[in-house]
Amino acid sequence: MNIPAISGKRVQLWLGAALMATTFSACNNNDNTAPEVIDDPEFAIIVGTGNGRFFLPVEDLMSGTISPVGKGTDVSTILTWEENVVQKGRDIYHVDPNAAKFGKYRFEDGVLKTIQEIPFSHLPSLYIGWHTWIDDDQLILGPRSSNYYAIVNVKTMVVTKSGEFDKTGIPANHTRRVFSVIPKGTKLLLGYGLYNEETKVHYDKSYTAVLDFPSLTNLQVTSEDERSAPIGALRNGYFANFTEEGNTYILTHPIPLGANKPHLPTGFFRVNDGTYKIDPDYFFNVSALRDGDQQLGVAYLGNGKALLISAHDTETNVKEWNDWWYAAMWQYLVVDVKTQKVVRTLDFPLLGNSRSAVVHNGKVYIAVNDPGADAVYIWEYDSNTDKLTRGAKVDGADNDTPMLYKLN
């Protein structure tokens, strides 16, 4: 079955997750390093207006109004496919599938400036499905639902390596679809699925494999699991994995906005410290705790807690495809992978699909898409005090929730 995809406009919703994934993968890949204390953090936001998207500076997350009138940069023709955006600090990277180029841009002085653009045609599809920072300079990324990859050194702006992952473990007339690429020491952990090219069916199974890095050789299939699929995010920008106390947790995305497998539950697989395979004794079935509702990843909050957004009663609320984005049916959940419980449902009315969030000093800032409000507002949630506080008003936002970025 073909899987409908999110629209280009709506992909920006994933960018916050990209940020979060970037932020937390960076945190967790450098295990146990103390977080840097930033006294004067800078934030930025991309606001969609229905015809054009604008990258804007944010003076204060918690007060005033953020507006694209006369400010920022129209990035509609720069960041042409929002799902292909990767952020690291002030630098924004983007694969332009139309012009076949990889660009490096920097947000400073309130506008987005072009640093360098290089040809980028190393992948059969330039619609990016996943990315991971191997180190501060090396970015590995690959197309959606594909076995290809490319590695870019963003300091020298050179594509250092590209090709297909070793095909070990792929049966005849099948292809591999990689959803997760997670560095673990000198190895890369792959989470993937198998697609039968003859029957046009993507199996309801999750697979893992491990391979050496940087040689990308010695691929070994490590596990196969049918409790949920796909293992990881279908598109670049989903928050889908984090490592806590050496254990790696990977969120599945069977929701129709992901792999469109409504009969499978959303949940976390665990790959235990020192191993490269799915723990057969662990599966945190989030859907089972929410009457079958399926979820999307939003952000990792620390200490085993993650922020998800949950689609409520989709049988009633989804009448056509756009309702997955705009119908007021979403709830924010704070879940704990250690206790395998939903510890908090944030006190909002049912929302539009809204997954924009940044974490700073233990607090998460969320751009909340409440159709009943007079604007999108940024809300602060302090998980220590369980307190929700309304902050800045975002003027002019369309149905696609503005995406927040933390620049330092």
Next chain:
Amino acid sequence: MSIARVAGITVALCLSVVGGWAQQVGEVKGRVVSKDDSGIEGITIRIRQQTIATVSGEGGWFVLQQVPYGNHQVELSGVGYEALTHAIAVDRPLQTGVTIVLAASNRSLGTVDVSGRTAGEQLRQSGYNVNVIETRQYANTNADINQILNRSTGVKIREQGGLGSNYTFAINGLSGNHIKFFIDGIPIEAYGSGMSFNNIPVNIAERIEVYKGVVPAHFAGDALGGAVNIVTNRDRRRAIDVSYSYGSFNTHRTAVSTNYTEPETGLQVNFNGYFNHSDNDYLMRTNPKANEYLRVLTEDGGGFDTIASARRFHDAYRSYMGQLEVGVSNKKWADLMVVGVTYNNVYNEQQTGATQERVIGHVNNRSNSLVPNIRYRKARLFTEGLSLSAFANLANDKSVVTDTSSYRVYRWDQRPDAYFAEAGELATTKSIQHYSGYNNLAQAALNYELASDHLLMLNYTFNSHYRKSYNEIDPYNHSRDQSNRLNKHLVGLSYNHQLLANRWTNSLFGKYYGFTGKVVARDSSVSNQAAHYFGYGVSSSFLIIPAWGVKASYEHAYRLPGLIELYGNGIEVVGNPGLTPENSDNYNLGTFYNRWFGRHRVGVTAGVFYRDAKNYIHSTPALDNNSGGTFTSYYNFGGIKVEGAEVEVQYALGNLIRFTANLSYENAVDREKFVRGTNRVKVSYGSRLPDQPWLYGNTDFAIGKDDLLGQGTRLEFNWFMQFVNEYAYTWSKLAAPNTKYYIPAQWIQNAALTYSIQHGRYNVTLESRNLTDQIAYDNSKLQKPGRAVFLKFRYNLNIK
């Protein structure tokens, strides 16, 4: 049908028409004037005891062709004037300087009688906001229908490239599917996808009508913002128009239009055909002003170099069409009944994607359509005053899009970046995608003259459309293959009357729009849809004095969602069966003035308009998980309001000078106050829409002299300029001003020199477009051709 067969038919018809003319004949050229020397248009001039006749045109000028040598009595008649018989003697190939003075009829004293006007003039003075373009003035140019229309007030055509390129057509700020196109009153889609205003040569058309905002009910189409109707050359007694042009970018264009009617038997044959070819290999150029750069890879392949220019290399276009009709006329049971068949064939290479940053080197599209049709016309059906016209056709439209090259990501130096053995150039898998569309149309129109100047018109159109597709390389993958049927029923009823001795003309009309559709969903479940809507409108015009009038019109119009919008096309468009029709309230107010002062004619038309279009159907892009390519779905959005004004001034000095200048202003703003489904006020609410021209105009100047290089010759020079003011690519008020850029103002100059002999029978034209070689864009990041030169030969003969 092969080109050879089309050519064969053409030649046979040409010979059959030409073959009957071997006799000693001459031409009579003259002018019909009133007592104050004003030219009178619309007077019938007939040679007694002959079948030779014509109607005086602009300025009262007329030409009688193929007049046998000898003395003749010429009868002149026209409503509003006393009939007259005038003697002439023809003893040479050309008889010129015939001036005939007509006296106003007593009956018309104190009244204005409009029935003596030409069809075009009657339309211009009707209550509708309509541009009527008589194509004869452009017949010697290399233009297609779009290029003619683009000179007209309120019309903006935005082309993506050269000959055969995609385009969007806008009337008064409403564009795309909001505008409907007709050929002789039949929706153009009924002729298959290959028939398009960007490939129909001007010589096929006799007249083009552009209805802005309000569309008469006899065009049973669901037009939201207006309609364009081409009236083709047909049903003439004996006529032939053959032309060929060659020019820049290896562009060849041929057009044939011929008619033959046998007076005794009523046998009638019409043939229209054309052939177009262009390599479209025009020069692309880097243009920092428009933020456009042509990039190629550095030698090591790791970076970009910018080059000043590059030639397009994969943009060839070829199309041909043949339309043959055979039938009878003037029978007891039918005034006219013909059966015909239309075949068209298009080959189109794709050079760029959505912008010129995406360069394509191999993907192409082939399509052909075979369309049999029948039409019937009968006046005095059963009773005096009742007439019927009917039309039906079956269109089978086939197209193939081939994407099989493993070489991909071309740059402007014609070199590809990459090779992926299993991929196509655009998608991650190879495809030869076949589409087959079936469009059946039946239309009937009943006119009943209740009394003099009171006319009731009823029009019904049934249109049934379905479509299939499959991938030749992967024929068993039906994951998004669909074959849904959409049936549309459109009924128009109008009541027209004329009051105050025809000075006041009114039309009231109502339209019914109904559609039913069978939906086969992805899970193979079948459901049926049905909905219907009612539209209505009114138009009125009043002649204050014979030369000056005012007009107003209004319509509450609908456009039904189309087959692909509702159900997708099986490849790059995913359907949305929940779509509802667009609707719009359209208002026009205008005035017109047209008068001769001796040999000087002055014409002015001016108007203001307002459109309130709601529930817009727009596409939004998305990504396909399997193919890795993009696809779109259509959704209803808020819509726009457009207010604007337009003015056109015309001046003519006899046959010596023609000058036209027009200017159109449109202020199209976002009409939706709240973000859909929320309480949030849109930041763009009330702002002018970006990325569309809002001030544009044309000037068209022609000077020509008869008999300058010998009797029967004419030398004419034409200079034509198009102006589009600078406009913003995105919302003007948003983003820091120093980060924005605008599409610069454009002044495009075109010129043509035509030499005609034997009173326009043989013509040769040298024409240059974009004479100053400006870098021109209709759309951001899609450059149009630079300077181009064409030479056109045309043979034309028409016996009324």
